[in-house]
Amino acid sequence: MSASGAAVPIIEATGLAHTFRVGGRQVEAVRGVDFEVRPGEIIGFLGPNGAGKTTTMRILTTLLKPTAGRAVVVGADVGADPGAVRRRIGYVAQSGGTDGNCRVAEELVTQARLYGIAKQDAVRRAADLCERLDLTGLADRPIRTLSGGQRRRTDIALGLVHQPPLVFLDEPSVGLDPQSRSDLWAHIRRLRDDLDTTVFLSTHYLDEADTLCDRILVMNHGRIIAEGTPDALKRRISGDVISLTLGGDADRAKAVLAECPGLDEIAVSGQTVRLTARGGEQALVWLLRTADQADLDLRSVNIARPTLDDVFLALTGSSLKENPS
Protein backbone atom coordinates (compact mmCIF):
# COMPACT_ATOMS: atom_id res chain seq x y z
CA MET A 1 0.00 0.00 0.00
CA SER A 2 1.20 3.51 0.60
CA ALA A 3 4.87 4.00 1.28
CA SER A 4 4.46 6.68 3.91
CA GLY A 5 7.47 5.52 5.86
CA ALA A 6 9.67 8.01 4.01
CA ALA A 7 10.49 11.12 5.99
CA VAL A 8 10.97 13.59 3.16
CA PRO A 9 7.75 15.08 1.81
CA ILE A 10 7.38 14.96 -1.95
CA ILE A 11 5.66 18.37 -1.91
CA GLU A 12 6.25 21.13 0.61
CA ALA A 13 4.34 24.37 0.11
CA THR A 14 4.83 27.40 2.34
CA GLY A 15 2.80 30.56 2.15
CA LEU A 16 1.93 30.11 -1.52
CA ALA A 17 -0.09 32.95 -2.95
CA HIS A 18 -1.07 34.14 -6.38
CA THR A 19 -2.87 37.25 -7.45
CA PHE A 20 -4.12 37.71 -11.00
CA ARG A 21 -4.61 41.04 -12.65
CA VAL A 22 -7.84 40.82 -14.62
CA GLY A 23 -8.95 43.95 -16.40
CA GLY A 24 -8.11 46.60 -13.84
CA ARG A 25 -8.88 44.44 -10.82
CA GLN A 26 -6.72 42.19 -8.68
CA VAL A 27 -8.03 38.69 -8.09
CA GLU A 28 -6.45 36.85 -5.18
CA ALA A 29 -6.80 33.31 -6.39
CA VAL A 30 -4.54 31.76 -3.76
CA ARG A 31 -4.06 33.47 -0.41
CA GLY A 32 -1.35 31.81 1.59
CA VAL A 33 -1.44 28.05 1.36
CA ASP A 34 0.74 25.70 3.44
CA PHE A 35 0.78 21.94 3.19
CA GLU A 36 2.88 18.84 2.78
CA VAL A 37 2.39 15.71 0.72
CA ARG A 38 4.04 12.42 1.61
CA PRO A 39 5.31 10.04 -1.05
CA GLY A 40 2.84 7.34 -2.03
CA GLU A 41 -0.25 9.27 -0.94
CA ILE A 42 -3.31 9.92 -3.01
CA ILE A 43 -4.10 13.41 -1.88
CA GLY A 44 -7.01 15.56 -2.98
CA PHE A 45 -7.85 19.20 -3.15
CA LEU A 46 -11.57 19.45 -2.52
CA GLY A 47 -13.40 22.66 -3.15
CA PRO A 48 -15.80 24.48 -5.46
CA ASN A 49 -14.69 25.93 -8.78
CA GLY A 50 -12.88 29.18 -8.17
CA ALA A 51 -11.44 27.98 -4.87
CA GLY A 52 -7.90 28.22 -6.17
CA LYS A 53 -7.21 24.53 -6.76
CA THR A 54 -6.12 24.82 -10.38
CA THR A 55 -4.03 27.89 -9.66
CA THR A 56 -2.23 26.15 -6.82
CA MET A 57 -1.64 23.14 -9.01
CA ARG A 58 -0.22 25.28 -11.78
CA ILE A 59 2.18 26.86 -9.32
CA LEU A 60 3.33 23.43 -8.15
CA THR A 61 3.84 22.29 -11.75
CA THR A 62 5.93 25.40 -12.58
CA LEU A 63 3.37 26.75 -15.03
CA LEU A 64 2.73 29.81 -12.92
CA LYS A 65 5.03 31.89 -10.78
CA PRO A 66 3.62 32.47 -7.29
CA THR A 67 3.33 36.08 -6.19
CA ALA A 68 4.43 34.97 -2.71
CA GLY A 69 5.66 31.90 -0.89
CA ARG A 70 7.62 28.95 -2.08
CA ALA A 71 7.17 25.30 -2.94
CA VAL A 72 9.57 22.40 -3.08
CA VAL A 73 8.31 19.65 -5.34
CA VAL A 74 10.16 16.33 -5.81
CA GLY A 75 13.09 17.90 -4.03
CA ALA A 76 13.45 20.96 -6.23
CA ASP A 77 12.30 24.53 -5.71
CA VAL A 78 9.67 25.51 -8.31
CA GLY A 79 11.07 29.02 -8.53
CA ALA A 80 14.80 28.33 -8.52
CA ASP A 81 14.96 25.05 -10.40
CA PRO A 82 11.82 24.49 -12.48
CA GLY A 83 13.65 22.20 -14.92
CA ALA A 84 14.39 19.68 -12.21
CA VAL A 85 10.76 19.72 -11.11
CA ARG A 86 9.48 19.25 -14.66
CA ARG A 87 11.62 16.21 -15.24
CA ARG A 88 9.96 14.27 -12.46
CA ILE A 89 6.31 15.27 -12.46
CA GLY A 90 3.36 14.55 -14.69
CA TYR A 91 0.44 16.94 -15.12
CA VAL A 92 -2.97 16.38 -16.62
CA ALA A 93 -4.88 19.63 -16.99
CA GLN A 94 -8.60 19.95 -16.43
CA SER A 95 -9.43 20.32 -20.11
CA GLY A 96 -6.75 17.94 -21.29
CA GLY A 97 -3.90 18.66 -23.65
CA THR A 98 -4.50 16.94 -26.94
CA ASP A 99 -4.85 18.07 -30.52
CA GLY A 100 -7.78 16.35 -32.22
CA ASN A 101 -5.79 15.67 -35.37
CA CYS A 102 -2.97 13.76 -33.72
CA ARG A 103 -3.01 10.01 -33.35
CA VAL A 104 -2.88 8.49 -29.87
CA ALA A 105 0.32 6.48 -30.19
CA GLU A 106 2.30 9.15 -32.01
CA GLU A 107 1.47 11.76 -29.37
CA LEU A 108 2.49 9.33 -26.63
CA VAL A 109 5.79 8.67 -28.39
CA THR A 110 6.47 12.38 -28.95
CA GLN A 111 5.61 13.10 -25.33
CA ALA A 112 7.98 10.42 -24.07
CA ARG A 113 10.74 11.73 -26.29
CA LEU A 114 10.19 15.24 -24.94
CA TYR A 115 11.29 13.76 -21.61
CA GLY A 116 14.44 12.45 -23.19
CA ILE A 117 13.30 8.85 -23.56
CA ALA A 118 14.84 7.11 -26.58
CA LYS A 119 12.55 6.32 -29.49
CA GLN A 120 12.51 2.51 -29.10
CA ASP A 121 11.77 2.82 -25.42
CA ALA A 122 9.14 5.47 -26.10
CA VAL A 123 7.32 3.22 -28.55
CA ARG A 124 7.31 0.38 -26.04
CA ARG A 125 6.03 2.59 -23.23
CA ALA A 126 3.28 3.97 -25.42
CA ALA A 127 2.08 0.44 -26.17
CA ASP A 128 2.35 -0.47 -22.51
CA LEU A 129 0.30 2.50 -21.37
CA CYS A 130 -2.34 1.91 -23.99
CA GLU A 131 -2.80 -1.52 -22.51
CA ARG A 132 -2.84 -0.37 -18.90
CA LEU A 133 -5.36 2.35 -19.59
CA ASP A 134 -7.65 0.37 -21.88
CA LEU A 135 -6.66 2.17 -25.04
CA THR A 136 -5.63 -0.92 -27.01
CA GLY A 137 -6.73 -0.77 -30.61
CA LEU A 138 -6.95 3.02 -30.48
CA ALA A 139 -3.27 3.64 -31.09
CA ASP A 140 -3.66 4.89 -34.64
CA ARG A 141 -6.94 6.66 -34.21
CA PRO A 142 -7.08 10.44 -34.45
CA ILE A 143 -7.86 11.78 -31.02
CA ARG A 144 -10.94 13.62 -32.18
CA THR A 145 -12.63 10.27 -32.91
CA LEU A 146 -12.33 9.06 -29.31
CA SER A 147 -15.11 9.10 -26.75
CA GLY A 148 -14.90 11.38 -23.71
CA GLY A 149 -13.61 8.62 -21.45
CA GLN A 150 -11.05 7.44 -24.00
CA ARG A 151 -9.82 10.97 -24.53
CA ARG A 152 -9.47 11.49 -20.80
CA ARG A 153 -7.48 8.28 -20.48
CA THR A 154 -5.27 9.47 -23.33
CA ASP A 155 -4.68 12.71 -21.43
CA ILE A 156 -3.71 10.71 -18.38
CA ALA A 157 -1.45 8.42 -20.41
CA LEU A 158 0.33 11.52 -21.72
CA GLY A 159 0.94 12.61 -18.14
CA LEU A 160 2.33 9.21 -17.13
CA VAL A 161 4.41 8.13 -20.10
CA HIS A 162 7.67 9.08 -18.40
CA GLN A 163 6.70 7.26 -15.17
CA PRO A 164 6.98 10.25 -12.85
CA PRO A 165 7.01 9.65 -9.11
CA LEU A 166 4.39 12.40 -8.71
CA VAL A 167 1.45 13.10 -10.95
CA PHE A 168 -1.04 15.98 -10.79
CA LEU A 169 -4.58 15.40 -12.03
CA ASP A 170 -6.80 18.45 -12.25
CA GLU A 171 -10.46 17.44 -12.07
CA PRO A 172 -9.79 14.10 -13.74
CA SER A 173 -13.34 12.81 -13.97
CA VAL A 174 -15.27 15.88 -15.09
CA GLY A 175 -17.55 15.05 -17.97
CA LEU A 176 -17.23 11.28 -17.61
CA ASP A 177 -20.12 8.88 -17.27
CA PRO A 178 -20.35 6.89 -14.01
CA GLN A 179 -18.77 3.74 -15.45
CA SER A 180 -15.79 5.65 -16.86
CA ARG A 181 -15.41 7.45 -13.55
CA SER A 182 -15.12 4.31 -11.49
CA ASP A 183 -12.80 2.79 -14.10
CA LEU A 184 -10.66 5.88 -13.81
CA TRP A 185 -10.58 5.61 -10.03
CA ALA A 186 -9.43 2.01 -10.35
CA HIS A 187 -6.64 3.11 -12.69
CA ILE A 188 -5.54 5.81 -10.25
CA ARG A 189 -5.50 3.38 -7.36
CA ARG A 190 -3.43 0.95 -9.39
CA LEU A 191 -0.92 3.72 -10.13
CA ARG A 192 -0.28 4.14 -6.48
CA ASP A 193 -0.51 0.49 -5.55
CA ASP A 194 1.63 -0.92 -8.36
CA LEU A 195 4.03 1.89 -9.11
CA ASP A 196 4.19 3.82 -5.81
CA THR A 197 3.21 6.95 -7.69
CA THR A 198 2.08 9.86 -5.54
CA VAL A 199 -1.16 11.24 -6.95
CA PHE A 200 -2.27 14.80 -6.32
CA LEU A 201 -5.73 15.40 -7.63
CA SER A 202 -8.20 18.20 -7.41
CA THR A 203 -11.93 17.71 -7.51
CA HIS A 204 -15.26 19.23 -6.63
CA TYR A 205 -16.92 15.80 -6.45
CA LEU A 206 -17.48 14.59 -2.90
CA ASP A 207 -17.62 10.90 -3.79
CA GLU A 208 -14.34 11.13 -5.64
CA ALA A 209 -12.59 12.73 -2.67
CA ASP A 210 -14.22 10.35 -0.25
CA THR A 211 -13.49 7.07 -1.98
CA LEU A 212 -10.19 7.81 -3.68
CA CYS A 213 -8.14 10.06 -1.43
CA ASP A 214 -6.02 9.08 1.55
CA ARG A 215 -6.03 12.69 2.67
CA ILE A 216 -8.02 15.72 1.69
CA LEU A 217 -7.15 19.39 1.68
CA VAL A 218 -10.39 21.37 1.73
CA MET A 219 -10.00 24.60 -0.17
CA ASN A 220 -12.25 27.63 -0.42
CA HIS A 221 -11.64 31.20 -1.55
CA GLY A 222 -7.93 30.62 -1.96
CA ARG A 223 -7.26 29.12 1.45
CA ILE A 224 -7.00 25.65 2.91
CA ILE A 225 -9.68 25.51 5.55
CA ALA A 226 -9.29 21.93 6.74
CA GLU A 227 -7.10 18.94 6.21
CA GLY A 228 -7.22 15.25 7.08
CA THR A 229 -8.40 11.83 6.03
CA PRO A 230 -12.01 11.72 4.80
CA ASP A 231 -13.11 9.86 7.94
CA ALA A 232 -11.26 12.14 10.31
CA LEU A 233 -12.79 15.20 8.69
CA LYS A 234 -16.24 13.77 8.91
CA ARG A 235 -15.78 12.73 12.51
CA ARG A 236 -14.22 15.98 13.61
CA ILE A 237 -16.65 18.35 12.02
CA SER A 238 -20.04 16.80 12.09
CA GLY A 239 -21.75 14.13 14.11
CA ASP A 240 -24.11 11.43 12.92
CA VAL A 241 -27.76 12.33 12.80
CA ILE A 242 -30.09 9.78 14.34
CA SER A 243 -33.85 10.13 13.99
CA LEU A 244 -36.21 8.11 16.15
CA THR A 245 -39.88 8.15 15.36
CA LEU A 246 -42.08 7.35 18.32
CA GLY A 247 -45.69 6.40 18.82
CA GLY A 248 -45.95 7.86 22.32
CA ASP A 249 -44.83 10.94 24.23
CA ALA A 250 -41.92 12.41 22.33
CA ASP A 251 -41.03 14.91 25.04
CA ARG A 252 -40.69 12.14 27.63
CA ALA A 253 -38.54 10.29 25.18
CA LYS A 254 -36.37 13.37 24.75
CA ALA A 255 -35.84 13.61 28.47
CA VAL A 256 -34.83 9.96 28.67
CA LEU A 257 -32.59 9.97 25.62
CA ALA A 258 -30.83 13.19 26.54
CA GLU A 259 -28.44 11.07 28.59
CA CYS A 260 -27.06 9.59 25.40
CA PRO A 261 -23.26 9.36 25.40
CA GLY A 262 -21.55 11.56 22.80
CA LEU A 263 -24.65 13.64 22.35
CA ASP A 264 -24.26 17.04 20.71
CA GLU A 265 -27.81 18.10 20.19
CA ILE A 266 -31.27 16.75 20.72
CA ALA A 267 -34.52 18.16 19.41
CA VAL A 268 -38.10 17.08 19.03
CA SER A 269 -40.11 17.63 15.93
CA GLY A 270 -43.61 16.19 16.04
CA GLN A 271 -43.22 12.54 16.79
CA THR A 272 -39.54 12.46 15.87
CA VAL A 273 -36.61 12.91 18.16
CA ARG A 274 -33.53 14.00 16.25
CA LEU A 275 -30.13 13.61 17.85
CA THR A 276 -26.73 14.59 16.62
CA ALA A 277 -24.06 12.49 18.24
CA ARG A 278 -20.45 11.55 17.73
CA GLY A 279 -19.91 7.87 17.20
CA GLY A 280 -23.43 7.38 15.96
CA GLU A 281 -23.10 3.62 15.67
CA GLN A 282 -22.35 3.24 19.38
CA ALA A 283 -24.97 5.82 20.33
CA LEU A 284 -27.57 3.92 18.35
CA VAL A 285 -27.00 0.79 20.40
CA TRP A 286 -27.42 2.74 23.63
CA LEU A 287 -30.48 4.54 22.28
CA LEU A 288 -32.27 1.37 21.23
CA ARG A 289 -31.53 -0.35 24.52
CA THR A 290 -32.59 2.69 26.54
CA ALA A 291 -35.76 3.17 24.50
CA ASP A 292 -36.63 -0.46 25.13
CA GLN A 293 -35.92 -0.29 28.85
CA ALA A 294 -37.89 2.94 29.25
CA ASP A 295 -40.74 1.49 27.28
CA LEU A 296 -40.78 4.24 24.69
CA ASP A 297 -42.97 3.31 21.76
CA LEU A 298 -40.24 3.27 19.14
CA ARG A 299 -41.59 2.93 15.61
CA SER A 300 -38.57 3.53 13.37
CA VAL A 301 -34.97 4.57 13.41
CA ASN A 302 -32.82 6.32 10.85
CA ILE A 303 -29.14 7.05 11.02
CA ALA A 304 -27.52 9.46 8.59
CA ARG A 305 -23.76 9.41 8.30
CA PRO A 306 -22.08 12.76 7.79
CA THR A 307 -20.92 13.44 4.29
CA LEU A 308 -18.11 15.63 3.05
CA ASP A 309 -20.80 18.06 2.05
CA ASP A 310 -21.73 18.35 5.74
CA VAL A 311 -18.07 18.98 6.46
CA PHE A 312 -17.94 21.67 3.82
CA LEU A 313 -21.18 23.16 5.06
CA ALA A 314 -19.91 23.30 8.63
CA LEU A 315 -16.66 24.92 7.56
CA THR A 316 -17.93 27.45 5.08
CA GLY A 317 -21.63 27.87 5.63
CA SER A 318 -22.40 26.84 2.06
CA SER A 319 -22.98 23.49 0.48
CA LEU A 320 -20.60 22.13 -2.13
CA LYS A 321 -23.46 20.41 -3.93
CA GLU A 322 -25.53 23.55 -4.36
CA ASN A 323 -22.53 25.69 -5.05
CA PRO A 324 -20.19 23.92 -7.43
CA SER A 325 -18.95 27.13 -8.99
Next chain:
Amino acid sequence: MSLIPASLLIFTRQMRLSLRSPAWPIIGLFQPALYLAFLGPLLVRVAGAGVDGLPAGAAWRFFVPGLLIQLGLFGPLFAGLSIIADLRSGVFERMRVTPVSRFALLAGRVMRDTVVLLVQTAVLLAVAYAFGLRAPVAGLLLMFLFVAAIAVGLSALSHGLGLLVRQEESFTPLLNAAAIPLLLLSGVLLPMTLAPQWLDILSRLTPFRYVIDGMRSALYGDYGSSAVAVGAGVALATAACCLALGARLFARRNA
Protein backbone atom coordinates in the same frame (compact mmCIF):
# COMPACT_ATOMS: atom_id res chain seq x y z
CA MET B 1 16.99 16.82 -24.16
CA SER B 2 19.27 19.29 -25.88
CA LEU B 3 18.05 22.12 -28.07
CA ILE B 4 18.54 20.75 -31.57
CA PRO B 5 16.98 17.30 -31.11
CA ALA B 6 14.13 18.88 -29.16
CA SER B 7 13.49 21.43 -31.91
CA LEU B 8 13.59 18.70 -34.53
CA LEU B 9 11.10 16.68 -32.52
CA ILE B 10 8.67 19.60 -32.44
CA PHE B 11 9.39 20.33 -36.11
CA THR B 12 8.58 16.75 -37.08
CA ARG B 13 5.35 16.83 -35.13
CA GLN B 14 4.22 20.11 -36.69
CA MET B 15 5.16 18.96 -40.22
CA ARG B 16 3.30 15.70 -39.75
CA LEU B 17 0.19 17.58 -38.69
CA SER B 18 0.44 20.00 -41.64
CA LEU B 19 0.91 17.27 -44.18
CA ARG B 20 -2.10 15.45 -42.84
CA SER B 21 -4.37 18.40 -43.38
CA PRO B 22 -5.99 18.37 -46.83
CA ALA B 23 -5.97 22.17 -47.00
CA TRP B 24 -2.20 22.21 -47.04
CA PRO B 25 -1.44 21.15 -50.63
CA ILE B 26 -4.38 23.08 -51.99
CA ILE B 27 -3.77 26.42 -50.34
CA GLY B 28 -0.06 26.08 -49.74
CA LEU B 29 1.03 25.10 -53.20
CA PHE B 30 -1.59 26.59 -55.43
CA GLN B 31 -1.41 29.99 -53.82
CA PRO B 32 1.91 30.98 -55.37
CA ALA B 33 0.91 29.49 -58.71
CA LEU B 34 -2.34 31.42 -58.67
CA TYR B 35 -0.61 34.71 -57.90
CA LEU B 36 1.40 34.28 -61.07
CA ALA B 37 -1.41 32.94 -63.20
CA PHE B 38 -3.72 35.83 -62.41
CA LEU B 39 -1.07 38.53 -62.27
CA GLY B 40 1.14 37.21 -65.07
CA PRO B 41 -0.81 38.35 -68.11
CA LEU B 42 -1.13 41.86 -66.63
CA LEU B 43 2.57 42.10 -65.82
CA VAL B 44 3.57 41.13 -69.33
CA ARG B 45 1.45 44.00 -70.71
CA VAL B 46 2.91 46.46 -68.20
CA ALA B 47 6.46 45.34 -68.90
CA GLY B 48 5.93 45.54 -72.61
CA ALA B 49 4.77 49.13 -72.27
CA GLY B 50 7.99 50.01 -70.44
CA VAL B 51 6.65 51.89 -67.45
CA ASP B 52 9.02 54.53 -66.17
CA GLY B 53 11.49 52.97 -63.72
CA LEU B 54 10.50 49.47 -64.76
CA PRO B 55 12.94 47.90 -67.19
CA ALA B 56 11.03 46.60 -70.17
CA GLY B 57 11.04 42.82 -70.53
CA ALA B 58 12.43 42.28 -67.04
CA ALA B 59 9.02 42.34 -65.42
CA TRP B 60 9.39 38.94 -63.82
CA ARG B 61 12.62 39.77 -62.06
CA PHE B 62 10.84 42.79 -60.68
CA PHE B 63 7.64 41.18 -59.50
CA VAL B 64 8.76 37.77 -58.18
CA PRO B 65 10.47 39.16 -55.05
CA GLY B 66 7.33 41.11 -54.28
CA LEU B 67 5.18 38.02 -54.61
CA LEU B 68 7.52 36.13 -52.30
CA ILE B 69 7.21 38.85 -49.67
CA GLN B 70 3.46 38.65 -50.12
CA LEU B 71 3.55 34.90 -49.49
CA GLY B 72 5.61 35.61 -46.39
CA LEU B 73 3.30 38.27 -45.08
CA PHE B 74 0.21 36.14 -45.51
CA GLY B 75 1.80 32.83 -44.54
CA PRO B 76 4.32 32.81 -41.68
CA LEU B 77 2.97 36.07 -40.30
CA PHE B 78 -0.30 34.32 -39.54
CA ALA B 79 1.37 31.20 -38.15
CA GLY B 80 0.67 32.39 -34.62
CA LEU B 81 -2.92 31.26 -35.06
CA SER B 82 -1.67 27.72 -34.49
CA ILE B 83 -0.16 28.62 -31.13
CA ILE B 84 -3.46 30.16 -30.10
CA ALA B 85 -5.17 26.91 -31.04
CA ASP B 86 -2.57 24.97 -29.06
CA LEU B 87 -3.14 27.21 -26.06
CA ARG B 88 -6.84 26.59 -26.23
CA SER B 89 -6.53 22.82 -26.57
CA GLY B 90 -4.01 22.60 -23.74
CA VAL B 91 -1.30 21.16 -26.00
CA PHE B 92 1.00 24.08 -25.34
CA GLU B 93 0.60 23.80 -21.57
CA ARG B 94 1.33 20.11 -21.77
CA MET B 95 4.58 20.82 -23.59
CA ARG B 96 5.46 23.61 -21.20
CA VAL B 97 5.31 21.19 -18.28
CA THR B 98 7.97 18.98 -19.87
CA PRO B 99 11.66 19.77 -19.32
CA VAL B 100 12.07 20.71 -23.00
CA SER B 101 13.51 24.17 -23.56
CA ARG B 102 10.89 26.80 -24.29
CA PHE B 103 13.04 27.99 -27.17
CA ALA B 104 12.82 24.55 -28.76
CA LEU B 105 9.03 24.83 -28.65
CA LEU B 106 9.35 28.02 -30.72
CA ALA B 107 12.19 26.84 -32.96
CA GLY B 108 10.39 23.68 -34.07
CA ARG B 109 7.35 25.68 -35.11
CA VAL B 110 9.44 28.34 -36.86
CA MET B 111 11.32 25.64 -38.75
CA ARG B 112 8.09 24.18 -40.01
CA ASP B 113 6.86 27.57 -41.28
CA THR B 114 10.22 28.18 -42.93
CA VAL B 115 10.18 24.85 -44.74
CA VAL B 116 6.65 25.52 -45.96
CA LEU B 117 7.57 28.95 -47.31
CA LEU B 118 10.69 27.57 -48.99
CA VAL B 119 8.60 24.92 -50.74
CA GLN B 120 6.16 27.59 -51.85
CA THR B 121 9.11 29.62 -53.12
CA ALA B 122 10.29 26.70 -55.22
CA VAL B 123 6.81 26.32 -56.69
CA LEU B 124 6.55 30.04 -57.40
CA LEU B 125 9.95 30.17 -59.08
CA ALA B 126 9.14 27.12 -61.17
CA VAL B 127 5.86 28.58 -62.37
CA ALA B 128 7.52 31.95 -62.96
CA TYR B 129 10.15 30.23 -65.05
CA ALA B 130 7.34 28.70 -67.10
CA PHE B 131 5.90 32.16 -67.59
CA GLY B 132 9.23 33.60 -68.70
CA LEU B 133 11.35 34.45 -65.67
CA ARG B 134 15.05 34.25 -66.52
CA ALA B 135 17.63 34.92 -63.84
CA PRO B 136 21.11 33.68 -62.92
CA VAL B 137 21.20 30.54 -60.78
CA ALA B 138 23.07 32.26 -57.97
CA GLY B 139 20.37 34.91 -57.88
CA LEU B 140 17.67 32.26 -57.62
CA LEU B 141 19.51 30.55 -54.78
CA LEU B 142 19.80 33.85 -52.97
CA MET B 143 16.01 34.07 -53.16
CA PHE B 144 15.81 31.01 -50.95
CA LEU B 145 18.14 32.53 -48.38
CA PHE B 146 16.20 35.77 -48.26
CA VAL B 147 12.94 33.85 -47.96
CA ALA B 148 14.31 31.72 -45.12
CA ALA B 149 15.28 34.84 -43.17
CA ILE B 150 11.86 36.41 -43.74
CA ALA B 151 10.07 33.22 -42.72
CA VAL B 152 12.09 32.85 -39.53
CA GLY B 153 11.46 36.45 -38.54
CA LEU B 154 7.76 36.60 -39.32
CA SER B 155 7.00 33.19 -37.88
CA ALA B 156 8.83 33.89 -34.62
CA LEU B 157 7.11 37.25 -34.33
CA SER B 158 3.72 35.76 -35.06
CA HIS B 159 4.08 32.95 -32.51
CA GLY B 160 5.27 35.38 -29.86
CA LEU B 161 2.41 37.78 -30.53
CA GLY B 162 -0.01 34.88 -30.55
CA LEU B 163 1.05 34.00 -27.00
CA LEU B 164 0.56 37.59 -25.98
CA VAL B 165 -2.82 38.17 -27.58
CA ARG B 166 -4.25 34.67 -27.06
CA GLN B 167 -7.48 35.22 -28.98
CA GLU B 168 -8.09 34.73 -32.69
CA GLU B 169 -10.64 37.56 -32.75
CA SER B 170 -8.03 40.16 -31.74
CA PHE B 171 -5.04 38.51 -33.37
CA THR B 172 -6.25 38.35 -36.96
CA PRO B 173 -7.30 42.02 -37.24
CA LEU B 174 -4.03 43.03 -35.60
CA LEU B 175 -2.01 41.12 -38.16
CA ASN B 176 -4.07 42.36 -41.07
CA ALA B 177 -3.62 45.91 -39.86
CA ALA B 178 0.14 45.37 -39.88
CA ALA B 179 0.48 43.26 -43.00
CA ILE B 180 -1.27 45.49 -45.48
CA PRO B 181 0.69 48.71 -44.87
CA LEU B 182 3.91 46.70 -44.75
CA LEU B 183 3.04 45.13 -48.06
CA LEU B 184 2.14 48.37 -49.74
CA LEU B 185 5.12 50.26 -48.39
CA SER B 186 7.63 47.66 -49.47
CA GLY B 187 7.30 48.34 -53.17
CA VAL B 188 5.78 44.97 -53.91
CA LEU B 189 3.68 45.80 -56.95
CA LEU B 190 5.23 48.98 -58.25
CA PRO B 191 8.70 50.46 -57.86
CA MET B 192 9.14 52.87 -54.98
CA THR B 193 11.27 55.04 -57.24
CA LEU B 194 7.94 56.24 -58.62
CA ALA B 195 6.86 57.36 -55.18
CA PRO B 196 6.57 60.94 -53.99
CA GLN B 197 9.10 61.82 -51.33
CA TRP B 198 6.82 61.37 -48.30
CA LEU B 199 5.85 57.87 -49.39
CA ASP B 200 9.45 57.04 -50.14
CA ILE B 201 10.49 58.08 -46.63
CA LEU B 202 7.74 56.02 -45.00
CA SER B 203 8.78 53.08 -47.10
CA ARG B 204 12.37 53.40 -45.95
CA LEU B 205 11.20 52.92 -42.38
CA THR B 206 9.96 49.41 -43.13
CA PRO B 207 12.34 46.46 -43.44
CA PHE B 208 10.76 44.89 -46.52
CA ARG B 209 11.68 47.81 -48.79
CA TYR B 210 15.36 46.97 -48.37
CA VAL B 211 14.75 43.24 -48.53
CA ILE B 212 12.87 43.52 -51.82
CA ASP B 213 15.47 45.84 -53.33
CA GLY B 214 18.13 43.31 -52.33
CA MET B 215 16.16 40.42 -53.82
CA ARG B 216 15.61 42.28 -57.07
CA SER B 217 19.28 43.15 -57.42
CA ALA B 218 20.13 39.53 -56.81
CA LEU B 219 17.81 38.43 -59.62
CA TYR B 220 19.39 40.96 -61.98
CA GLY B 221 22.77 39.47 -61.14
CA ASP B 222 24.06 42.55 -59.27
CA TYR B 223 25.57 40.52 -56.44
CA GLY B 224 28.22 43.00 -55.54
CA SER B 225 25.86 45.93 -55.21
CA SER B 226 25.06 47.54 -51.90
CA ALA B 227 21.39 46.69 -52.40
CA VAL B 228 21.99 42.98 -51.96
CA ALA B 229 24.20 43.48 -48.91
CA VAL B 230 21.81 45.93 -47.30
CA GLY B 231 18.81 43.74 -48.07
CA ALA B 232 20.52 40.69 -46.63
CA GLY B 233 21.61 42.63 -43.56
CA VAL B 234 18.13 43.95 -42.90
CA ALA B 235 16.57 40.52 -43.45
CA LEU B 236 18.98 38.85 -41.03
CA ALA B 237 18.68 41.61 -38.44
CA THR B 238 14.88 41.48 -38.59
CA ALA B 239 14.98 37.70 -38.26
CA ALA B 240 17.30 37.91 -35.27
CA CYS B 241 15.23 40.55 -33.48
CA CYS B 242 11.97 38.73 -34.06
CA LEU B 243 13.50 35.44 -32.91
CA ALA B 244 14.79 37.10 -29.74
CA LEU B 245 11.39 38.63 -29.06
CA GLY B 246 9.63 35.34 -29.71
CA ALA B 247 12.07 33.53 -27.44
CA ARG B 248 11.42 35.97 -24.60
CA LEU B 249 7.68 35.63 -24.94
CA PHE B 250 7.91 31.83 -25.00
CA ALA B 251 10.13 31.81 -21.94
CA ARG B 252 7.78 33.88 -19.78
CA ARG B 253 6.92 32.14 -16.53
CA ASN B 254 3.23 32.84 -16.80
CA ALA B 255 2.69 32.44 -20.52
